[in-house]
Amino acid sequence: MSFFHHLFLPHHTNNQRARILHPTALSIIVGVYALFQIVVGNIANRYPQILGYASQIPVSEIIRLTNLERQQSGLLPLTVNSKLTAAAQAKATNMFALNYWAHVSPTGIQPWFFISQSGYAYRYAGENLARDFSDPQSVVQAWMNSPSHKDNLLNSRYTDIGVAVMDGSLEGRDTTLVVQMFGTQLAAVPAVDNTASLTVHAQELTPAPTVIVSPTPETLKALGQISESGKYLSQTNEPSFLNGLSPFEVTKYVSLGLLVLFTLVLLADVILVNRRRLVRWTSKSFAHLIFFAMLLIAALTIIRGQIL
Amino acid sequence: MAQVTFEKDLSRHPLHYFTLLCVMLAGLWGLFWFSYKPAMQMCILISMAISFIVWGIVHHYEHKDLHIKIIMEYVLWAVMGILLFGSLLLRS
Numbered sequence: 278m279s280f281f282h283h284l285f286l287p288h289h290t291n292n293q294r295a296r297i298l299h300p301t302a303l304s305i306i307v308g309v310y311a312l313f314q315i316v317v318g319n320i321a322n323r324y325p326q327i328l329g330y331a332s333q334i335p336v337s338e339i340i341r342l343t344n345l346e347r348q349q350s351g352l353l354p355l356t357v358n359s360k361l362t363a364a365a366q367a368k369a370t371n372m373f374a375l376n377y378w379a380h381v382s383p384t385g386i387q388p389w390f391f392i393s394q395s396g397y398a399y400r401y402a403g404e405n406l407a408r409d410f411s412d413p414q415s416v417v418q419a420w421m422n423s424p425s426h427k428d429n430l431l432n433s434r435y436t437d438i439g440v441a442v443m444d445g446s447l448e449g450r451d452t453t454l455v456v457q458m459f460g461t462q463l464a465a466v467p468a469v470d471n472t473a474s475l476t477v478h479a480q481e482l483t484p485a486p487t488v489i490v491s492p493t494p495e496t497l498k499a500l501g502q503i504s505e506s507g508k509y510l511s512q513t514n515e516p517s518f519l520n521g522l523s524p525f526e527v528t529k530y531v532s533l534g535l536l537v538l539f540t541l542v543l544l545a546d547v548i549l550v551n552r553r554r555l556v557r558w559t560s561k562s563f564a565h566l567i568f569f570a571m572l573l574i575a576a577l578t579i580i581r582g583q584i585l
Numbered sequence: 586m587a588q589v590t591f592e593k594d595l596s597r598h599p600l601h602y603f604t605l606l607c608v609m610l611a612g613l614w615g616l617f618w619f620s621y622k623p624a625m626q627m628c629i630l631i632s633m634a635i636s637f638i639v640w641g642i643v644h645h646y647e648h649k650d651l652h653i654k655i656i657m658e659y660v661l662w663a664v665m666g667i668l669l670f671g672s673l674l675l676r677s
Contacts (some may be wrong), residue, residue, distance in 0.1 A: 283634060285603050300654070300661060303658075303661045303662070303665065304661060306665070307661060307665050307668065310668055310669070311663075311668060314668070314672055331626050342661075389599060407634065448622070448623065449623040449624055449675070450623045450674065450675060453676070511650055528672050528673070529673060532669045532672045532673045533669070533673065535669055536670070539665070550591055551590070551591045551592055554590050554592075555590070556589065556590055558650060559655070559658065560641060560645075560655050560658035560659055560662070561594070561641070561644065562591075563591065563595070563602065564602070564605055564637070564640065564641060564644070564659075565662050567602075567606055567609050568605075568609060568633070568634075568637045568662065568663075568666055569607055569662075569666065570672045571609040571610070571613045571633070572630075572633075572666050572669065574613060575613055575616040575617070575670065576669075576670060576673050578617065579616070579620065579626075579673065579674065
């Protein structure tokens with residue numbers, strides 16, 4: 278207990294300042310943390326099979342949870358369609374290759390292009406996207422919390438589903454991307470009106486079976502399962518990491534843990550020093566607290582996933 | 586050198602702490618505003634860290650207890666903040 282006091286609270290053994298707030302301890306922590314980042318980065322790059330660049334989002338779990346939500350709403354479960362799966366993979370590949378986070382690519386390619394390209398002749402089609410989530414439950418829950426994505430998930434007109442989960446670097450940030458595509462084959466339902474309506478967020482096309490845009494040669498190149506750009510590294514159908522760890526998770530939990538720890542220690546320091554009316558000649562813990570509290574608030578927000 | 590309690594320091598320099606709070610809040614707003622633009626977020630983070638160091642120097646200078654050891658402490662905290670938050674920005 279006294280060691281805890283010595284490390285984290287102002288105490289007579291640490292000159293009335295938590296040991297980890299002393300410049301020497303801070304220097305050691307900064308050095309060790311920087312070394313840790315270098316080691317994690319090197320292991321992930323050199324031995325991807327050990328500390329794989331992989332998410333903990335199995336495709337099968339996304340599909341199972343989607344069907345569970347549908348069944349709870351009295352809808353029929355969706356059937357996994359290999360062509361829709363290929364379309365979702367092509368979309369994810371394209372997003373990493375062209376480095377965009379949107380339903381429509383910078384070159385104007387709509388999601389429906391990938392579906393048509395995969396050979397899936399659709400009557401209805403839809404797309405949900407998610408990034409930076411660490412588990413499948415959070416992904417499906419985030420979609421269910423968004424009215425437009427929920428409409429897609431619980432749309433009775435869809436019969437098929439295809440999902441791709443891919444890890445890579447998007448807009449300068451290591452990301453796990455989830456692409457969920459829904460569809461109903463052209464022959465599966467009677468023909469309806471021929472008015473095409475494209476919406477990005479509702480992601481529903483009725484019925485427009487033809488390709489809408491003409492892709493550029495660069496885009497067509499990007500559509501293949503390529504890795505030459507080096508933008509994306511792996512596609513994740515099932516978790517392939519060791520002991521459930523990925524560099525994402527390791528870094529996230531260590532960094533967040535340290536931010537929380539320092540914020541709490543600084544808070545305790547400010548309160549106790551004020552209560553005991555201690556006089557110290559040091560830098561101001563209250564100023565450090567303001568700085569770290571802001572970073573912690575921002576960190577807790579940015580590590581949450583985003584849907585589109 | 587004027588060594589005072591935290592309470593006295595706060596009551597003597599309320600504007601100092603208010604300024605720091607405003608700068609950090611502006612930085613926080615910037616981090617949210619440029620969500621998913623890591624390069625911009627990194628620039629904001631570094632600006633926040635530099636502002637924090639400058640604030641420390643000005644505050645202790647005004648307080649007449651500025652010393653190289655004090656400056657080094659602010660630099661260490663700033664580096665720590667950049668490392669921790671930067672890794673979350675770029676790695677997670």
